[in-house]
Amino acid sequence: MSSETQQIDESRDEIKERHREAREELLADSYDHYIGGEWVESASGETFETRDPTTGEVLAEAQAGNGDDVDRAVEAGWEAYESEWADTDGTKRQRLLTEIADRIEENRSEIARIETLDNGKPIREARADVALVADQFRYFAGAARTHGGETIPSGSGQSIQTLREPYGVIGAVVPWNFPLLIASWKLAPALAAGNCVVLKPAEQTPLSILRVMEEIDDVLPDGVVNVVTGYGEEAGAPLTGHSDVRKVSFTGSTAVGKEVMKAAAENVADVTLELGGKSPVVVFPDADIQQAVRVMMLAMFYNTGECCTAGTRLFVHEEIYEEFMDAFVESAEGLQMGDPLSKDTRLGPKVSEEQVERTLSYVDQAREDGARIVTGGGQPEDDALADGCFVVPTVIDEIDHDSEPVQEEIFGPVEEVFAWSDYDEMIERANDVEYGLAAGLITNDLSKANRAARDIEAGNIWVNQYNDFPAGQPFGGFKQSGIGREQAEETLDHYSQTKTINMNL
Numbered sequence: 459m460s461s462e463t464q465q466i467d468e469s470r471d472e473i474k475e476r477h478r479e480a481r482e483e484l485l486a487d488s489y490d491h492y493i494g495g496e497w498v499e500s501a502s503g504e505t506f507e508t509r510d511p512t513t514g515e516v517l518a519e520a521q522a523g524n525g526d527d528v529d530r531a532v533e534a535g536w537e538a539y540e541s542e543w544a545d546t547d548g549t550k551r552q553r554l555l556t557e558i559a560d561r562i563e564e565n566r567s568e569i570a571r572i573e574t575l576d577n578g579k580p581i582r583e584a585r586a587d588v589a590l591v592a593d594q595f596r597y598f599a600g601a602a603r604t605h606g607g608e609t610i611p612s613g614s615g616q617s618i619q620t621l622r623e624p625y626g627v628i629g630a631v632v633p634w635n636f637p638l639l640i641a642s643w644k645l646a647p648a649l650a651a652g653n654c655v656v657l658k659p660a661e662q663t664p665l666s667i668l669r670v671m672e673e674i675d676d677v678l679p680d681g682v683v684n685v686v687t688g689y690g691e692e693a694g695a696p697l698t699g700h701s702d703v704r705k706v707s708f709t710g711s712t713a714v715g716k717e718v719m720k721a722a723a724e725n726v727a728d729v730t731l732e733l734g735g736k737s738p739v740v741v742f743p744d745a746d747i748q749q750a751v752r753v754m755m756l757a758m759f760y761n762t763g764e765c766c767t768a769g770t771r772l773f774v775h776e777e778i779y780e781e782f783m784d785a786f787v788e789s790a791e792g793l794q795m796g797d798p799l800s801k802d803t804r805l806g807p808k809v810s811e812e813q814v815e816r817t818l819s820y821v822d823q824a825r826e827d828g829a830r831i832v833t834g835g836g837q838p839e840d841d842a843l844a845d846g847c848f849v850v851p852t853v854i855d856e857i858d859h860d861s862e863p864v865q866e867e868i869f870g871p872v873e874e875v876f877a878w879s880d881y882d883e884m885i886e887r888a889n890d891v892e893y894g895l896a897a898g899l900i901t902n903d904l905s906k907a908n909r910a911a912r913d914i915e916a917g918n919i920w921v922n923q924y925n926d927f928p929a930g931q932p933f934g935g936f937k938q939s940g941i942g943r944e945q946a947e948e949t950l951d952h953y954s955q956t957k958t959i960n961m962n963l
């Protein structure tokens with residue numbers, strides 16, 4: 459099914475030509491793994507194609523890694539750790555992480571355009587990602603200087619102290635929705651805490667991290683960061699189950715997160731898991747409607763809904779339901795969909811055809827179940843977008859809260875709306891999913907916000923705003939949304955282990 463959207467004022471050929479020029483300017487035809495400071499082909503000789511979700515055309519080839527490549531990368535990580543990296547102090551790590559941040563900032567425009575080509579996110583959002591990436595390295599550059607153990611009170615004649623020691627080699631697997639940003643959420647704290655890393659990017663989006671590795675090749679000692687590209691089963695699984703990987707950090711679906719946890723359990727390796735979400739946003743009756751709509755554009759449609767925190771279940775008080783819905787639907791329909799390389803575009807394509815099908819199958823299921831598709835529910839009719847993986851902003855109501863499209867993560871621009879009147883019933887529903895990643899509250903009454911923030915089962919609560927991610931703010935989920943916290947000082951504890959030294963003086 460197709461739906462109306464904002465008119466695109468350029469043709470399919472013009473968009474294709476712009477993307478071809480950008481590809482020629484920014485990308486090589488083929489990319490290798492980055493292992494031990496060298497660019498190397500896969501042991502198997504296999505490669506795969508990464509495609510532009512705006513045009514459907516091939517952007518580049520990358521190496522399809524397997525267990526042999528992962529072995530090589532883990533070995534390179536340990537070699538670097540034992541020969542040099544384990545002995546670096548916080549001062550040196552701070553200097554190197556700051557240098558990485560500087561290099562990323564110096565090349566921010568190019569890196570953002572590569573991210574937009576590979577992922578499809580609007581360039582304004584890719585730029586915001588890259589700024590956050592640089593800041594993530596700056597934040598952990600500083601934190602590297604402060605992270606340490608403590609002295610435990612003890613009797614005279616005894617000294618008890620703790621040290622925070624790195625794990626050695628960390629395995630990191632990241633998804634395609636924020637390819638570089640999520641990579642930085644793992645790399646920056648892991649390096650700051652003194653570890654080496656083997657990272658596997660998502661098969662759909664390997665290019666931005668490879669570009670960054672080219673840029674920082676001369677900054678880090680060889681083998682401190684290694685990137686093995688490839689598919690989840692073939693390269694991700696050998697990494698997360700590797701017997702020489704002492705900690706695994708994963709972001710992605712809850713289903714794969716469970717597999718990763720089992721694989722890590724084989725080696726009793728520590729895990730950080732940042733998994734799926736089905737986050738509620740509650741609009742209280744006193745809320746300013748225009749402000750609520752502005753917050754919801756960010757909560758739901760940022761990154762085309764491909765956001766684990768997306769506020770996909772919207773609870774609007776019945777007193778303002780109709781007024782809110784009119785304004786919300788008008789704003790959703792007004793979002794400019796189009797070429798993500800254009801600065802005016804607010805909604806780009808989804809990352810892949812597979813993701814389009816997945817999103818639309820949930821919408822179809824909702825429709826078949828008798829839900830009301832208030833707007834959207836399909837792909838745009840505009841010929842200019844016909845080659846891309848576009849899905850129009852979709853709003854659904856009158857839908858059963860127990861149904862699969864509500865209980866499961868859709869990961870597209872699809873909002874499901876519920877009217878509420880009784881506070882306790884609304885909270886019970888808001889908590890009635892297996893996830894607990896984030897939530898939003900929109901009200902002018904901060905005592906109501908405070909109460910609801912405590913009642914909702916989620917790791918991150920935003921009040922009168924959404925998707926705000928300053929470095930230093932802990933991020934992670936309750937329930938099946940994950941384990942551990944990223945982006946914050948406590949993250950360093952997740953990337954290090956305590957050693958206790960008890961001395962008889």
Ligand SMILES: NC(=O)C1=CN([C@@H]2O[C@H](COP(=O)(O)OP(=O)(O)OC[C@H]3O[C@@H](n4cnc5c(N)ncnc54)[C@H](OP(=O)(O)O)[C@@H]3O)[C@@H](O)[C@H]2O)C=CC1
Binds near residue numbers: 634659662690715867
């Ligand atoms: N929390 C979040 O931020 C994200 C949630 N999702 C959710 O997951 C759904 C499916 O997306 P999908 O891309 O399949 O997500 P996955 O969870 O499969 O992918 C995330 C990463 O894990 C890798 N991977 C896949 N299988 C394994 C494995 N057995 N062992 C180790 N690594 C593995 C993937 O590799 P490869 O790319 O080759 O598959 C990718 O790098 C989305 O529709 C969305 O609902 C997806 C992405 C991010």
Ligand SMILES: CCCCCC/C=C/C(=O)O
Binds near residue numbers: 586766767927
């Ligand atoms: C405005 C920045 C938004 C960052 C969202 C990060 C989401 C992470 C995830 O989906 O895992």
